[in-house]
Amino acid sequence: MKEIVVISGKGGTGKTSLAASFACLEGRDVVVADCDVDAADMHLLMQPDFNKREDFYSGELAKINQDECIRCGNCADICRFNAISIIDSEYIVDPLDCEGCGYCARICTSHAIGNEKLNAGEWFLSSIKTGSLMVHARLGIGADNSGKLVAKVKKEAREIAKRNGIGLIIIDGPPGIGCPVISSITGANFAVLVTEPTISGLHDLKRAYELVKKFNIRAGCIINKSDLNTRTTEIIEDFLKAEDILHISNLPYDEIFTESMTYGQAVIEYTNNDMTGMIKDSWHKIKQIL
Amino acid sequence: MKIAIASGKGGTGKTTLSTNLASYIAEEQMVVLTDLDVEEPNSGLFIKARLLKRETKYKMIPEWSEENCKSCGNCHEVCNFHAIIQLGSSILVFPQLCHGCYACAELCPSSALEMVARKMGELRHFQNGKLNFIESRLDIGQEQSTLLISQTNQYINEHFPGDIIKIYDSPPGTSCPVIEATKDADYVILVTEPTPFGLHDLKLAIDTMKKLGRDFGVVLNRQGIGNNDVLDFCQQENIPLIAEIPDDRRIAELYSRGELVYQEIPEVALQLEKILDFIMNNKDSR
Numbered sequence: 415m416k417e418i419v420v421i422s423g424k425g426g427t428g429k430t431s432l433a434a435s436f437a438c439l440e441g442r443d444v445v446v447a448d449c450d451v452d453a454a455d456m457h458l459l460m461q462p463d464f465n466k467r468e469d470f471y472s473g474e475l476a477k478i479n480q481d482e483c484i485r486c487g488n489c490a491d492i493c494r495f496n497a498i499s500i501i502d503s504e505y506i507v508d509p510l511d512c513e514g515c516g517y518c519a520r521i522c523t524s525h526a527i528g529n530e531k532l533n534a535g536e537w538f539l540s541s542i543k544t545g546s547l548m549v550h551a552r553l554g555i556g557a558d559n560s561g562k563l564v565a566k567v568k569k570e571a572r573e574i575a576k577r578n579g580i581g582l583i584i585i586d587g588p589p590g591i592g593c594p595v596i597s598s599i600t601g602a603n604f605a606v607l608v609t610e611p612t613i614s615g616l617h618d619l620k621r622a623y624e625l626v627k628k629f630n631i632r633a634g635c636i637i638n639k640s641d642l643n644t645r646t647t648e649i650i651e652d653f654l655k656a657e658d659i660l661h662i663s664n665l666p667y668d669e670i671f672t673e674s675m676t677y678g679q680a681v682i683e684y685t686n687n688d689m690t691g692m693i694k695d696s697w698h699k700i701k702q703i704l
Numbered sequence: 705m706k707i708a709i710a711s712g713k714g715g716t717g718k719t720t721l722s723t724n725l726a727s728y729i730a731e732e733q734m735v736v737l738t739d740l741d742v743e744e745p746n747s748g749l750f751i752k753a754r755l756l757k758r759e760t761k762y763k764m765i766p767e768w769s770e771e772n773c774k775s776c777g778n779c780h781e782v783c784n785f786h787a788i789i790q791l792g793s794s795i796l797v798f799p800q801l802c803h804g805c806y807a808c809a810e811l812c813p814s815s816a817l818e819m820v821a822r823k824m825g826e827l828r829h830f831q832n833g834k835l836n837f838i839e840s841r842l843d844i845g846q847e848q849s850t851l852l853i854s855q856t857n858q859y860i861n862e863h864f865p866g867d868i869i870k871i872y873d874s875p876p877g878t879s880c881p882v883i884e885a886t887k888d889a890d891y892v893i894l895v896t897e898p899t900p901f902g903l904h905d906l907k908l909a910i911d912t913m914k915k916l917g918r919d920f921g922v923v924l925n926r927q928g929i930g931n932n933d934v935l936d937f938c939q940q941e942n943i944p945l946i947a948e949i950p951d952d953r954r955i956a957e958l959y960s961r962g963e964l965v966y967q968e969i970p971e972v973a974l975q976l977e978k979i980l981d982f983i984m985n986n987k988d989s990r
Contacts, residue, residue, distance in 0.1 A: 423744050425714010425876045430901070452877035453712040453905040474784065494805055510883055510916070515805030516784045553879055555908075555915045560879040561847065589714040589876050590743035593847035612960035614719065614746040621744060624844045642953075643960035667956075672929045675899055 415575055416704050417568075419449075419602040421587035421595060421626075423618030427608045428638040431671050433586040434459040434680035435693050436700075438544055445580050446548040447571040449564045449598040450588040451535065457550050459680050462540030469536050470551070470566060472559040474514035474529040476507045482526035489518035489527060510556055534559045537567055539574070547574055561593035568598070591625045599626060604704060605633040606662065611646035619650065623657065634660035634703065636696055639667040660703060663696040665689065705987045706870045708740075708889035712905025712912075714876035716895045717925035717949070720959055722873035723750040724966050728976045730835035734868050738860055739839040740885040741875040742825060742852045748839045749962045753832035761840065761855050762821035763848075765802045766809045768795040772816035779808035779817055800847045825852045827859060836864070849875070850884040857888060869983065878912045886913070891986055892920040893946065893979070899930035903937060910943070919986075923979065926951040946982045947975040 420433040434456055437446045448456040476497070478489070483505060490498040490505060497511035498518065519527040537551035549571045553560050571583050587598040599605055605626045609619040619635070626633045635654050640647045647664065654661045666689075674684030682690050709722045719741075726737035739747040766779070766788070773795060780790045787801035788808055799822055809817040824846050830837040840856040842849050853875075860870060874885040886892050892913055896906040906922070913920045921944035924934060928951035938945045949955075950971060958965050966973040 424746070425716075427715060452879045453714075453908055455713070455901040455904055458900050458904060492806070492810070510887070513803050513805065514784060515803055515807055516782070517805050517807035517811075520782060520807065520811065555878065555912050556880075556883050558880045560877075590741075590849075591844060592743045592842065592849045592881070594879075595743075596845075596847055610960075612956075613749045613962040614744075614959075617746060617749060618744045621844060628845055639956075642956055646960060667953075669929065672899055675901060676930050678900065 415572065415581055415583065417583045417585060417602045418604050418606060418700065419585040419587050419599050420606045420608060421599065421622055422589060422608045423591060423622035424609070424615050425589035427610045427615060428671060429608050430456050430459070430586050431675065431681055432608055432636065432693065433584055435682040436697050437546070437584050438680045438682050439694060439697050440582065440584070442545045443580060444546055444582045444584050445571045445575040446542065446546060447567050447583055447585045448548065448550040449567055449585050449594070451551040451553045451560050451563045451567065451594065452588055454550055454552060456586050457540070457548070459675065459678060460542040460544070460548055461678070462538065462542050462548055462550065464538050464540055466539040467536055470534050470563055471531045472534040472562045473532045474516060475509055475512050475532050476514070476516070476518050477528050477530050478505050478507060479526045479528065480504055482524050484524045484526070486523070488521055488523070492517055492521060513558070532557070535563050537563065537570065539570065549574065561597040564594045564597040591621050595625065599629055599631055602631050604700065605631050606700060607633055607635045607659070608638055609635060609650060610639045611637060611643040611650060613646065616646060616650055616653070620653070623659065632703070634662045634700060636662045637664045640664035641666045662699050663692055665692055705867065705983065706872065706889045707983060708872040708874050708886040708892045709895060710874040710882060710886055710892055710909060711876060711895045712878055712909035713896065713901055716897050716902060718876070718895050719746045719750070719873055720965065721893070721895055721923060721925070722871055723747050724964050724972065725976055725979060726835060726871045727751070727964055728966055728973065729869060729980060730833060734834045736836045736838065736860060736864050736868055736870040737873070738856060738870065739873045740853050740856060741873055742840045742842040742849045742856070743875060745839050745841050747837070747873045750964060751830065751832070751835070751837045753830035753835065753837050755828060756831050757829040759827045760823055761825045761827055761852055763824045763851050764804045764806070764819045765799045765822050766797055766817040767820045768797060769816050769818065772814045774814045774816070776813065779812055782807045782811050800845065803848070804851070827856055849881045853881060853884040878908045882912065883916065886916065886918060889918060891983070892918045893923055894920055895923050895925055896934055897926045897930065898924060898932065898934045900933070902930070903934050906934065921946045921982070924948045947978045949975050
């Protein structure tokens with residue numbers, strides 16, 4: 415089984431639009447995983463039926479039983495996250511600050527602190543318009559543990575692919591380089607880095623690539639909106655050459671990305687022009703290298 | 705007065721707005737701009753200023769001492785994050801997974817674990833005229849950005865008085881880094897674009913801000929593309945629409961070169977003035 419992950423470092427470079435187009439080109443022969451669980455958007459293009467829904471529990475939250483509490487304050491003293499404070503002479507846990515380490519519960523001499531399982535969001539298994547299956551999720555508001563939810567989405571996608579004899583998973587990754595990104599790229603066979611010729615695009619591409627390199631994952635790059643600044647596009651191309659990253663393609667700035675999204679479609683379904691040709695070529699190039 | 709610039713979706717224009725707004729304000733009065741998108745800090749690419757200070761930022765992780773260890777396995781047992789495992793008589797620590805709660809070290813009966821500082825990133829403080837700019841940068845491979853964000857917030861609180869306008873360029877999304885970045889804000893400006901992705905993620909961001917009990921308003925960027933759904937939504941929900949920045953290829957080109965926009969495009973300066981008015985009115989009513 416092969417996994418292709420689409421990431422970018424910087425947000426808004428076209429990750430989801432491209433991942434959705436690749437998924438459409440592949441039709442039934444792929445399982446799709448939207449791992450941007452913080453701000454999942456891919457479902458807006460794929461018409462999922464939300465066939466299966468499950469709560470996702472991850473991590474814990476300290477809870478103080480006021481009847482048992484003797485107000486010694488030890489819990490507040492040892493909490494490194496300042497999550498426990500006195501309100502109206504009661505020790506109260508702030509759920510947004512509590513990291514769920516469980517230290518307070520362990521040292522409470524009156525056994526007044528318990529740990530609640532935390533509902534960190536929900537995940538879905540859907541049939542989508544391409545006839546394929548998609549795993550997607552929604553992180554609970556303000557929830558921690560987005561990396562764990564990403565891992566869950568990927569695990570489900572892998573199992574479904576295995577069960578249905580499908581050899582390919584396309585993963586739409588989150589922006590950034592922190593825990594959800596690390597979770598998204600772990601175990602991937604190939605990373606598609608989508609960038610744009612802006613100094614922030616280049617800056618974030620370099621950081622994203624450093625991460626990918628750290629995890630020994632092969633990478634290729636698509637320069638989207640490449641005619642926005644041809645000089646920066648050249649600088650990116652030089653960087654790709656120097657680092658031996660596969661230069662997949664340059665896609666010119668095209669309002670069609672926004673337009674097709676407005677109609678709930680991937681670029682590739684919405685129109686048939688030079689851009690669709692270039693996206694098809696990009697996908698073939700990625701598949702060849704696998 | 706702390707103003708966080710946030711958005712659910714990435715790439716909607718948070719950094720463009722933060723850097724332009726801060727520079728615009730700095731023409732008249734003191735302002736502090738802080739880049740809290742520590743995973744991908746970009747504001748610095750647009751701000752020309754002199755470096756005043758750098759500080760290495762650390763997180764505390766346990767270090768194992770073989771001599772004292774009695775291999776009781778307690779540390780492994782108390783770690784809720786699976787950051788410590790025991791292999792035979794050896795203890796292995798996974799620093800990336802460690803949240804720095806100290807439980808393993810302080811509950812070790814034989815004092816075989818000591819908390820030591822380990823570098824996770826760097827804070828840099830720049831200045832140009834009335835503009836102070838602070839940026840923090842997470843080292844690559846580090847998983848948890850929230851601690852660095854909170855240490856950066858602490859730096860700002862220790863170094864600048866409360867009545868200066870402070871602008872925080874926040875990370876994208878709705879999870880822990882955003883919560884940490886907007887936790888202390890007096891007001892949150894949500895930047896979005898008039899597309900289905902923009903609207904969908906705006907709704908998520910609004911839910912988050914409501915849960916946090918934050919005051920918020922919307923700045924619509926790239927107005928002219930997509931459709932009217934974001935405008936209609938703001939109207940229906942009575943959400944203040946603070947400003948609308950037009951879609952203009954020239955803005956994208958200036959941005960691509962790392963240049964500020966408002967000096968070149970008067971319409972943008974007009975919208976920044978609107979935002980500043982809004983901030984000042986909001987400040988007075990507090």
